[in-house]
Amino acid sequence: MFKNHLKVAWRNLKTNKLFSTINIVGLSMGLTIVMLLFLFISHERSFDSMFPKKDRIQRVLLKTNGDFGFETWATVPPVTALAMKEEVTNVKSAARLLKHNFGRPASLRINDQNFTEEFFYWADKELLTIFDIELVEGDAGSALDRPGTVILSETAAKTYFNNENPIGKTILVDNDRELEVTGIYRDFPENSTLDAEIMASSNGYWFYNTKSWSNASFETYCLLKKNVSVDATQTQIGQMLDANLPKKEQWYSFGLQPLSKVHLYSASYGNAYSSRIGDIHEVRNLTYLAILILLIACVNYMNLTTARSQKRSKEVGISKTLGASSESLVGRFYVETGFITGISMVLGIALTMLLLPSFNSLTNQHLNMNLLLTPTFLLAALGVWTITTLFSGLYPSMYLSRFLPKEILSPSLKRGKGNVMIRKGLVVMQFAASTALIVGVMVIYQQTKYIQNKNLGFTADNVMAISVGGLRDNDNRDALEQEFKNLSEVTAVSMAQGYPGRDVSGRTLKRKGSDEQGLNIQTNVTDAGIVDALKLHLLAGSSLPMYKSEKDTLVEVVLNKKAIDYLGFSPEEAIGKEVYIGKPNTIVGVVDDFNYESLHQPIGAYAFHNNPSEGKSFMLVRFKSGNLANTVADLKSTFTRVVPNLDFNYSFMDQNIARMYAREKRAGQISVIFCILAIFVAALGLFGLAAYTAEQRRKEIGIRKVLGASVSKISQMLSMDFAKLVLIALLIGFPVAYFSMENWLQGFAYRIDMQWWLFALAGTIALGIALLTVSFQSIRAALTNPTKSLRAE
Known part of the structure; x- marks a missing residue:
């Protein structure tokens, strides 16, 4: 059968x-x-499915209170892991990860060669046992026990030491700290949240025994004991925080995130170090x-x-x-x-x-x-x-x-009318979906275009960010900065802790006097050249002082308008006023607001200051548009001559800004392709219904032709039936598209408004595709010899 x-x-x-x-x-x-x-x-x-204990591994999250906007961070204070191991009975082990210099690239010198490593982490030794990281060389139980030790991935070992066995060899980090290679571990697979190429022992590093409940910069993982409740563990962690930090100082609480959800459910979290966030x-x-x-x-x-x-x-x-x-x-x-x-x-x-x-x-x-x-x-x-x-x-x-x-x-x-209605209903559904897709694609395109063209409050074009975190001598920095300024194609140079699109430091801005609440503010250590390097709009005052003595304890600050508005001053009134950002600061300048984060986030308070509390990891160089290859070559030649012990590692700021919207760009490209395919497939369905209708009405068409109806009239008659179906589809598809895209746009602090012409254009496209598809079948039916149509069966 x-x-x-x-x-x-x-x-x-x-x-x-x-x-x-x-x-x-x-x-x-x-x-x-x-x-x-x-x-x-x-x-x-x-x-993260490859880790044997994945079901018991949790990442510790920090959730800010209302003063800081109810944000969720993927990093917590350094003492958290230490306290959890001692005070939370449900936790078997805990470990911290700190990306080098708070996310900045590490400068390496190995065998008289210079390298830059983006994925360099400082880690507690417990991390190896929590994740069961396999070492192909060395002992996992002791590889990170001693201060000054480091383990490499297989790829990093091959990159930095070629075929030489790196065990026992030395790596100089940022021309400051020597580390001994004690192990080689297998590369983390592509579907691992852990992306470290180098992990150095936290033992002996500055945060190792730090008891601070602030400076929330440490990604922390804990391994729960078998058969314990996650909810009960979270309760214990809350009790731990209450026991160590007074309620009035608790600007955050802790939460736990299963390892299985770290990749896909962390896109909106701040301060995550991993480059593999879905x-x-x-x-x-x-x-x-x-x-x-x-x-x-x-x-x-x-x-x-x-x-x-x-x-x-x-x-x-x-x-x-x-x-x-x-x-x-x-x-x-x-x-x-x-x-x-x-x-x-x-x-x-x-x-x-x-x-x-x-x-x-x-x-x-x-x-x-x-x-x-x-x-x-x-x-x-x-x-x-x-x-x-x-x-x-x-x-x-x-x-x-x-x-x-x-x-x-x-x-x-x-033929029953019910079957015809079902088929027509299916086509209406197809074109309603297609119409919604067309509107969605156009909205995504318009929003992406808006992001690309929006005035961010600074100019990212023609700015190179050069990594200089390995410079330990101020004289070298000054010499390099001066040499860059002497180049004819360079128009501005500034040393800075970070730049828009890069995380800097988070602190609290307080008014002079009794201001217990304060405002969350991002602070960036920099110099006088920052205003020209970023082409910021100075509203009042001036940039930071050009020169500052090391003995000068006065901290000058340039605030954005958002911060000034919180303080209750006009830009002119703010100049010379004293504010508190951890310590007293004197306002010397006010710049207009600028988007230092993704347009998903509203503009917050921002400060440029000259307090040497953090290092300046980047040299921002603004250059003239022209021959880019020659400009890069001149900058590299100058850099290598002045600081021969560092690798020339750079990126362009406009490309870094574009990476913040890579997910939206990818979604837009996928949507366009799938929209075209969906419309094509839907058009095939319409073709099928047109063929069915033409077959059902072949005798009617034959009679009409015998009675003198023209091909155009018959084609118009058949096409109008389908045009009605598409119009019904538009009435269904438009509301679906509107509410879906309105929900998507709510994820942006700065967004477009959906205009009526988007829907009119989408409807015209859908109707045009439908009529083009149907016309072929309609004309074919109208051209059929009526004698064949009227022949008895």
Whole structure:
């Protein structure tokens, strides 16, 4: 029986080449998208699954109170891990991670060569046992016990020491601290939140025994004891905080985050060090989009199959007359559906393999072909094929198998209006979804364009940020700064702790007198050149003093307008006033507000100051537009000549700013591509319904032609029916698009307003695509010889 059904399916496939091709193309496209996104989503959800104790590992979060805006930070004070090990009975172990110099790159000197390492961390030795980090060289139990020890990843060992065994060798960090290599660990896989290439022992480093409950800069992981409650552990941690910090000084509380949620549920958290942060909203949206496109493809199959129902009805009638049961006919149609979806699946897998490199480039992932051969993927592919077959074949098989022989074999085959309404309803759903996608893509594009063109309050173009954290001598810094200023292409130079897009230090701004609450403020150690380097708009006063004696204890500060507004001054009134940011500061200048963080966040208080409390890790160099290659070469040559013991590591500020919106850009690109595919697949469905309608009304069309109706009139008559369906789809799709995109835009502090013309343009595009699709079938039907249409069956 099955073999016979398969033969019939193959015969029908060859006989109806056009419909079969459209079916296979639509389904294979839908399946390709589903498989590509399945690989992406599986990769995103597989993060940190390789760690044996993953179910017991928790990251400690810091949640600020209302004075600091109810933020959640991925870092906590340095004493937290120490106190948890001693006072929280549910915790077996805890460890801290501090990215070098609070997230700045490390300058390394190895075998008389200079390097820069972005992924250098200081870590407690307990981290190795919490995560069961495997060492291929050295002993995990003692590798980070002693002060001045460091372990390298296999890649870092190869990069810095080539084929030489690094164990026992020395690394000079920032021309200041020598570290002995005591181990080599296996590279963390791509789906690990831990991304360290070098981990140095915290033993002997400045924070090792620090008892401070402030300076929340330390990512902290704890390992819970077996069979303990996370809620009970959080209660104990709260009690620990109460026992060590008076309530009036508690500007934060602690929370726990399971390791399994660190990757996907941390996009909105501040101060996270890992470079591998995902977004659960992106994963969910892509999942919904994949399901939507697959549903559209399945609906197309239904429409295209039932469009051929009149031709298949005789086959059904004869089969039933010869004794075939409805159940056997259902089986036959399901075999045919499974056969077509099977071909589509094979083509989909082939397309997936072909498009995977481009998909990797689009999503910035490193998915490989081996994932297509894993049992998980093969089982998922089988499941998708089964579900697609069942869903696609459900309506056609039930619809066609219900035909009665006496109705089918009669001269006029009757059709129920219910079936027509179902098919029209499905097309309305398809185009409603397509319309919503078109609006969504245009909103994302407009918001991305708005971000790119918005005046940020400073100028990021033509600014190079050069890492100078390894400079230990002020004379070298002054000499380098002066040499850069002497270059003809350089217009401004400034030494700074950070720059917009980079985290600096968080403190509390207080008015002079009794101001217990204060305001959270970002502080950046810099010099007089910062205003010109960033082209900030100075509202009053001046920049920081050009020169400052080391014995001068007076701290000058340049505040932004947000800070001045909190203090209750006008910019002019603020000059010379004293404020407290940890210690007394004198206001010497006021700059206009600027976006130092992503446009997802509102502008907060910001201060440039000259208190040498933190190091200046970057030299910001503004240069003239022109020959960029020559400018970089001149800067590198000057840098190497003045400071030969440092690697010339630089980045362009405009590119750093653009990286803050990489997720939005990626979402926009994916949305555009999927929108085009969804519209194409939906157009196939409309083509199917047009073919069905033309087939049903062929006698009517023939009569109209005999009575003198022109081709254009007949084409217009058929097209208007579909135009009505698309208009109904617009009425459904527009509200869905509006509320969905309004919700998305709420994630930005600075955003566009959706204009009416976006919806008008989307509707015009959807209607144009529909009419273009239908016109082909309408004109074809109108051109048919009426004698063929009116011939008796």
